[in-house]
Amino acid sequence: MGITSTSNGSGVAILTIDYPPVNAFPTAGWFELADAVRTAGRLQSNRAVVIRAENRGFCAGVDIKEIQANPGHQSLIDANRGCADVFSAVYDCQVPVVTAVQGFCLGGGIGIVGNSDIVIASDDATFGLPEVDRGALGAATHLSRLVPQHLMRALFFTARTITASELHHYGSVFQVVPRSELDAAALKVAEEIAAKDGRVIRAAKEALNGIDVQNVHRSYRYEQGFTFELNLAGVADEIRDRFEDDLARKRAAASQEAGSNA
Incomplete structure (x- = not known):
């Protein structure tokens, strides 16, 4: 469980995310x-990186329970710094990063995918930011x-999700495949890149980042400032508490229904 790396x-x-059941990241997981x-990226024998995941979905974002369980703001600060660290690492990786996305990709998962170079998704994949429903930005x-x-x-304002097929229409998802073929499809693209001269690939990655029209590091940290503001105002805690209460009620109702049907 956690993050494993293979070649x-x-x-x-190949980097694998494994935080069952839904890949909600603990703070340490981001780092x-x-x-x-x-x-x-630093290892010269690597010319591409694949980020994939086990479990029901690619990423459910931060572990809200961990944040709520710790008084004060340190857990939130650590989670926000961890997210920024991952997103920067993906963007600045010295070689191209291919993400293989299955099921749901929410919150911090969007940061990983959005800063990746190539996205391959299963046909059941959905993408979204539920931040406004969690008291964050x-x-x-x-x-x-x-x-x-x-x-x-x-x-963003509605917290709705969008499907892999819709993103494929916009060109941001390179390929949509059945879930059973996801790993093979991502690896195939990565191997096509890895077959090139590594010196050229590394130069190309740096060059493409250099001509990017958006400073993703500064832009994301600017957004995070408003998350801190909402937390200092107490708004975020109120909304997260309500979210946890709603989850508890749903679990209780589901358990009662299961007992009735037994």
């Missing part, structure tokens, strides 16, 4: 993934790399 022996590092991405920077500006705003 296919052909210049591709662990960031370190793994940087390490993989952030990753609109990365969602805006996946969809046009006005659609990004509609998705």
Whole structure:
């Protein structure tokens, strides 16, 4: 469980996210993934990185329970710094990063995907930012790399999700495949990149980042400032408490219904 790193022996590092059941990241997990991405990028024998996940979905974002369980703001600060660290590590990785997305990709998952170079998704994948429903902001920077500006705003304000097929229409998802074929499809693209001269690939990654029209690091940290503001005002705690209460009621109702049907 956690973040594991393997190699296919052909210049591709494969990083796997595994925080069952839904890949809600503990604070330490963000930093662990960031370190793994940087390490993989620095290794000269690697010419591409694949980020994939086990479990029901690619990423459910931060572990809200961990934040709520700790008094004060340190857990939130650590989670926000961890997210920024991962997103930066993916964007600045010395070699191209391919993400393989299945099921749901929410919150921090959008930051990982939005800063990746290539996105391969299963046909059951959905993408979204539930931040406004959790009393937080952030990753609109990365969602805006996946969809046009006005659609990004509609998705952000409503907390709706968008499908892999819809993102494929916009060109931000490179390929949509059945879930059973996801890993193979991501690896195939990564191996195609890894077959190139690594010196050229590394130069190309740096060059493309250099001509990017958006400063993703500064933009995301600006968004996070408003998350801190909402927390200092007590708004975020109120909304997160309400969210946890709603979850508890749903679990109790589901348990009661299961007992009735037994």
